[in-house]
Amino acid sequence: MKRYCLALDLIDDDELIKVYEQWHQNIWPEIAESILSSGIEQMEIYRVSNRLFMIMDVGDAFSFEAKAKADASNEKVQEWETLMWNFQQPLPFAKPGEKWVLMNKIFSLK
Template identity: 60%
Template sequence: MKTKKYVLACDLKDEVELIKKYEEYHREVWPEIIKSIHEVGVLNMEIYRTGNRLIMLMETQHDFSFEMKTKADRQNLKVQEWESLMQQYQQAIPSAKNGEKWTPMDKIFDLKNT
């Protein structure tokens, strides 16, 4: 199966207790959220943190689109509840477009292609 990869960045509000709480939520993500992620074609998702910067790696089915995910998320009340909760902890990176929380990153190097 052909897949796609995405890398996105987001910042956390730079407060120790908020970062700690955010990580606690991500150790036990609600089952409804996990289910919704799989339903839109996300095969794997990892989030890494350094300081207050988050990096998300996503591997998706080839036909995945952020537009499709956004539409599905808007129709899912549990996802809306989760996103509202996470909004307390997250903020856009400085280079984000208006209204963008997770900002796509451009690949600038790939060892396989050297």
């Protein structure tokens, strides 16, 4: 199993952040299905201030490219992503069009 960690910022507005967290307390079933069917076995999102940190544990068959392709053709995922973009903003150093940015592991105790 592989683990990926990604980061993204929210718009720095307390009310928007509150609403964003409420959406994530009960995600749409189609979104959970798209995550699981892509080979993501576990996903968690943490927040400090307006910075988000996502941890994904994935199976051997997982591919970011395949997930992006499946998401692009999934109307419900596109609807969710459009809705979530009302709360999100790219990291200051993100490439154009880049949303979640893959983080580099710099330390492991093991």
